[in-house]
Amino acid sequence: MIFSFWNAIRGPKLFRIFQNASTPGRNYESSILESGADRVISTIRFCWSLSYWTSPLLIGILYRRGHFTSEGIVNLGKFVMYVGVMYYCAILVRGVGRCLNPDYMIFSTILVNAQKDFNEVNRKLLAGFDYEFWACPVAWKWSDVNVGEAKKKKIQLSRKNDPPRSLFTIPSDILSYICANTFGRRMVYPGATALINTLVEGPLCQGRAKLVEERDGKRAKLLTEDGNEIDTMFIDRRREGIDTLVVTCEGNAGFYEIGAMATPLDLQYSVIGWNHPGFAGSTGIPFPEQEQSAIDTVIQYSIHVLGYKPKNIILYAWSIGGYTASWAAMNYPDIKFVLLDATFDEITPLAMAKMPDFAKSLVKxxxxxxxxxxxxxxxxxxxxPILLIRRSRDEMITTLDPTAIHTNRGNFLLTKLLQFRYPNLVDNFTLPILREWLSCDKEGQDLLWSRFDVDRTLCSVTMQSYMEQQDDKSFPVQIGEDLNDLEKTRMTLFLASSYMEDFNSTHCTPLPTLYFKHPWTGV
Known part of the structure; x- marks a missing residue:
């Protein structure tokens, strides 16, 4: 009895009992004791997270109201103690409520057995429940294959824009660190905040239920190189002859349960989705290094455990997910292709556009x-191969209003890509014309094509002929050295339309299956 009560106290919240061959799926019904205590616990945790997030502002308010006197500190201490007592009493009451619920006790027994021995039998039994994922045993570790000489070397960009540090920059360095670790990262990745995670808990549970019960999804916890636990969901279509795996990378408030997985699933692909560090069932903080470790672990798991070859893996990202997708593409060059939807080139211009002028140097x-x-x-x-999807009414990655399509940072991503891959085509003469094309909607782009008499077939044949003559087909390629300005313009506009598709939509609309296709290969 004591052991069962202890497990009930420290156990996770149970959300749903999934359907199986004999019984339909149903949501877990908690008693009044358990549900009431849960509300108290959730409220206290939310208030603590919110106070941590707003701590710089909160400290200033408390100071102005005189709470940093000896008497004020004593009163604050008493308040914290009362809240602490209430919190732990609620945990005990919740434990009693769970012990009186047969569904929870069955789940608790299975969970304890799985935590002791995560064998195939216990794994299947535990997969019949949806619960707070922190309690789930780790299914696979990055270190299982990356040991000794087998450890994969990672490619990293040099940090050219990192401002120099000196004795005189210490005050601004400290302020910069505080900003990044309090409200800064939460503004960039709001999906890692307690507020968002609390608000979306219900929809996430519903989304997981659909993935597991309707699509036979398999959930797994992966341990990264830096110790974070990443929540993943895998839908296997290989029994239907689909040998391609799509790895999805969500936006800054996106979750695999309700996010980008839907489009490739509708096209009958095998798909693995994962949540950023700090999102839903994943632990950690979504700083760039932890983001890199997360996607690296997902790719390694897909190769070594799920059994997919890199040439059969597609990277599909939406919005800020383009960061992890592009990092994975850089480190796994043999993947099939990359598809980036509503993605920007770099975050600095977007961050500075949202901030007042006086703070821009600190923001940068x-x-x-x-x-x-x-x-x-x-x-x-x-x-x-790469395909970019630009949303022509995107309100999130434009530095002005959504109608200012020329400020859409997807334009800059395409421009930088073409400038690198085709330096002799995208030059000082053709670059203004390319920018004009990117500033137009679909109708305006067609008019520009007519103005320069662009022939898609001729341009495609020209590119194919050039690539066939080259022994080294890697980028950058030198095509364009012998072309005049008009021919370069035609080729530039052809390449722009080949690498980018326009989707007349705002930022958060689900991507129609029409736009999920194999990119132009250049041959």
């Missing part, structure tokens, strides 16, 4: 040092 320093998401710099290191 903070982003470059702690949140430097250089998607373009990573993407140009990848030699394979």
């Amino acid at each position: 320093k903070t982003v470059n040092r702690y949140l430097n998401l250089d998607i373009a710099g990573q993407l140009i290191k990848y030699q394979g």
Whole structure:
């Protein structure tokens, strides 16, 4: 009895009992004792997280109200003690409620057995429940294959924009660190905040239920190189003859349960989705280094455990997920192709556009040092096929309003990619024309094509003929050295339309299956 009560006290929240061959799926029904205590616990945790997030502002308010006197500190201490007592009493009451619920006690017994021995039998039994994922045993570790000489070497970009440090920069360095670790990273990745995780808990549970019960999804916890636990969901279509795996990378408030997985699943691909560090069932903080470790672990798991070859893996990312996708493409050059939807080139211009002028120097320093998401710099290191989806009414990655399509940072991502891959075509003459094309909607782009009499077939044949004559087909390629300005313009506009598709939509609309296709290969 004592052992069962202890397990109930420290056990995770149970959400759902999934359907099986004999019984339909159903949500877990908690008693009044358990549900009431859970509300108290959740409220206290949320308030603690919110106070931590707003700590710089909160400390200033407390100071102005005189709470940093001896009497004020004593009163604050008493308040914290009362809240602590309430918190632990609620945990005990919740434990009693769980012990009185047969569903929870069955789940608790299975969970304890799985934590002792995560064998195939216990794994299958535990997969019949949806619960707080922190309690789930680790299914696979990055270190299982990356040991000794077998450890994979990672490619990293040099941090050219990191401002120099000196004795005189110490005050701004400290302020920059505080900004990045309090509200800064939460503004960049709001999906890692307690507020968002609390608000989306219900939809995430519903999304997981659909993936498991309707699509036979397999959930697994992966341990990264830096010790984070990454929540993944895998849908296997190989029994239907689909040998291609799509690895999805979500946006800054996106989760695999309700995010980008839907589009490739509708196209009958095998798909593995994962949540950023700090999102839902994943632990950690979504700083760039931890993001890199997370996607690296997912790719390694896909290769070594799920059994997919890199040439059969597609990287599909939405919005800020382009950072992890481009990093993975840079480090796994043999993947099939990369598809980036509503993605930007780098985050610094977007961050500065949202901040007042007086804070821009601090914002630039903070982003470059702690949140430097250089998607373009990573993407140009990848030699394979790429398709970019630009949303022509995107309100998130434009530096002005959504109608100012010329400020869409997807334009800059395409421009940097073409400048690297085709330096003799995208030059000082053709670059203004390319920018004009990127400033137009679909109708305006068609008019520009007519103005320069672009022939898609002729351009394609020209590119194919050039590539066939080259022994080294890696980028950058030197095509364009013998072309006049008009021919370069035609080729530039052809390449722009080949690498980018326009989707007349805002930022958060699900991507239609029409746009999920194999990129132009250049041959």
